[in-house]
Amino acid sequence: MLDTTIQSAAEAAYSSNAEQSSAPPTNHSQTHIANTTPVFDVELIRKLNQLGPRYTSYPTADRFTDSFHIPDYESTVSELKAQTQHLPLSLYIHIPFCASICYYCACNKVITKDRSKAVTYLDYLKREIALQSKLFDGMKKVEQLHFGGGSPTYIDDAQMSDLLANLREHFEFAPDEIGEYSIEVDPRTVSPERIAVLRQQGFNRLSLGIQDFNDVVQKAVNRIQPEEDTLAVMKAARDVGFRSISVDLIYGLPKQTIASMTQTLDQIIGADPDRIAIYNYAHMPHLFKPQRRINVDELPDPEAKLQMLFLCIQKLTNAGYVYIGMDHFAKPSDDLCLAQQEGRLQRNFQGYSTHAQTEMLSCGVSAISAVGACYTQNEKTLDAYYARLDQGELPIARGIKLSNDDVLRRDVIGQLMCHFELDYAKLNAAYGIAFVDYFKNELAKFAPFEENGLLTLSKDALKVSLKGRLLIRNICMVFDAYLGKKEEPLRYSKTI
Structure with missing residues (x-):
């Protein structure tokens, strides 16, 4: 059973805030869904909590080796092409640029206000796309596309249109009603008008980073993002016909409390996204330099983080969201939930995915592909990425051939x-x-x-x-x- 101290603190915050909330939890359930809500045994969690992989792949990315070379990748693709049935592709495009740094960030990114750097990058990215397209000749049907970063909306409308046109020249995309075409957007830098353009450009799913709505927490992580800006982006996405809206939150950030987390969750539930990912902040400044700017004395202690985890699960499931696994929740009607019910859910480097039978081809600096029985990762720095492409070769830095x-x-x-x-x-x-x-x-x-x-x-x-x-x-x-x-x-x- 849940530790009574943690349980009472979390439930007290829940009850107090629920009374003040103007947006009561919504029951999204339309059909019978088997109970998937995890049971929270705090003593067992304390006992078994340990360091471990998140298993966005197996073997995990830290097992990749630089002894894996381009011919190893090419032979894997040739083996796939020799099969009688070609699986559809899932494309991932990495845009690494951000205009400002978020202190919690563990992504591969380039912080710059010099927009000309994106011009150079896009030129090289298109070179890689051409090389991959040639290699995959005969199996270019795409059912899934995801733009991640960094901030993909760092590039402007014209650059996005040009890049998408280039992708369509090299690959065959499924129609809108079949394909899942998603993009991560920064609500601080996109307008409702930009959202409408993204829909016209072919994107039908939207992912927004929120992390926390609390002003004090936002200041502590250097991400000032007014709630009204985020809600305006979400409304615009619904108005122009995006099929799904996903939001990201983080618990365990500096200056977060049970009370502030409760308020953020109420705001999120009121905003009614289709999917919610709530990540546990892992403070690893030895690996991620931006995290060195976070004051460790302001981080919630392990007990407080457990309270937050319990609160997140309790409030979201009470509001009708289905617990998918790890840190993901979705409405019962969302494709992610349906994919799990139908046995076609998979886990990859973007988290949970609805397209199980796809090969994942990724382009861009540091991007990781999962093709056949191998994984590959591109060069992690722009200079190394550019240098490999200047030599007319794929920018693969390391990988692994699966036994x-x-x-x-x-x-x-x-x-x-x-x-x-x-x-x-x-x-x-x-x-x-x-x-x-x-x-x-x-x-x-x-x-x-x-x-x-x-x-x-x-x-x-x-x-x-x-x-x-x-x-x-x-x-x-x-x-x-x-x-x-x-x-x-x-x-x-x-x-x-």
Whole structure:
């Protein structure tokens, strides 16, 4: 059961603020959805919380190596093209520029007000797109496109139109009613008029970074973003026909409190987005230099962060959102929720995705592709990225070729992250194995998990309980063959 101190503090804040809120929680549920709300066992979380991967890939990106070269990637693509059935593509385009720095940011970005740098970058980006297009000749059907960054809306309307036209020259895009075409926007720098242009340009899904609506918290992380600006962008997106609006929040930021987080959640619920991602702020200044500007004395302590996590889950599920997994929530009618119900949800470098059967091709500085049985990552600096393209070659800096064991474990971890269960018979048929024999050692490690009520094991399946869902990363780590082989550096966040 939830620790009474944490429970009473969170529920008191919830009750007090709910009485003052002018926008009561909305019940989005239209049809019966099986209960997916995780059970919050604070003592168990305290006991099992540890450093671990987020599993946006397996093997994780820190396992990529510079011994992986362009011919390795080209051979993988050739193998895919030789298959009788070509899978559709998911394209990711990385625009790294931002006009100002947010102190919490862990993205690969370039902070500059010199807009001419974007002109140079777009020229090189189009060179990479041409090289990838040539390589993928014969399998260029795209069902999913995502522009991320940085701030993709750093480039202006004309530059965006030109880039999209270039992509359409090189790839074949599914019609609007089938394709999922999303872009991350910064509400501080886009107007309702710009939102209308983005829809005309072909985007049909919008993702907004909010993080926190509280003025004090915004100042502490150097991201001043008035609520009215954000709401105006969201209204404009609905008015011009965007199919889905997603917002990002972060808990654990400096100067956040239960009261301020409660107010932000009420504001978010009132804004009624289709998807909500609530990330745990991981303070890792040894890896991310902007975080060195954050005053560690202003960060909430671990107990306060647990209160915030409980509050987020409680308020959003009470408001009708479905807990998808990790840190994602969605309306029951949203494609993300439907994809999970239909077994086609997947997890990739953008988080949870609705298009399971796609190859993920990524272009831009630092971008990571997942094609066939390999991962590749581009050069991380602009100079290195440009230099490789000046040589007329793909800017791949590192990657990894997956073994048969890697592919199997990737599927196992993906099934757990997305659907919280494993059907041994399906895995046996797909990989020609006897699951209980192949993973004999791993299954033996689950005894304490089962004793703590995190999962159940049978001769046919592994099923994660509602109590175990918050600790899904811990469960997946048991299947990670790379962990524990050597001392791990401090590169992971806490699992909760």
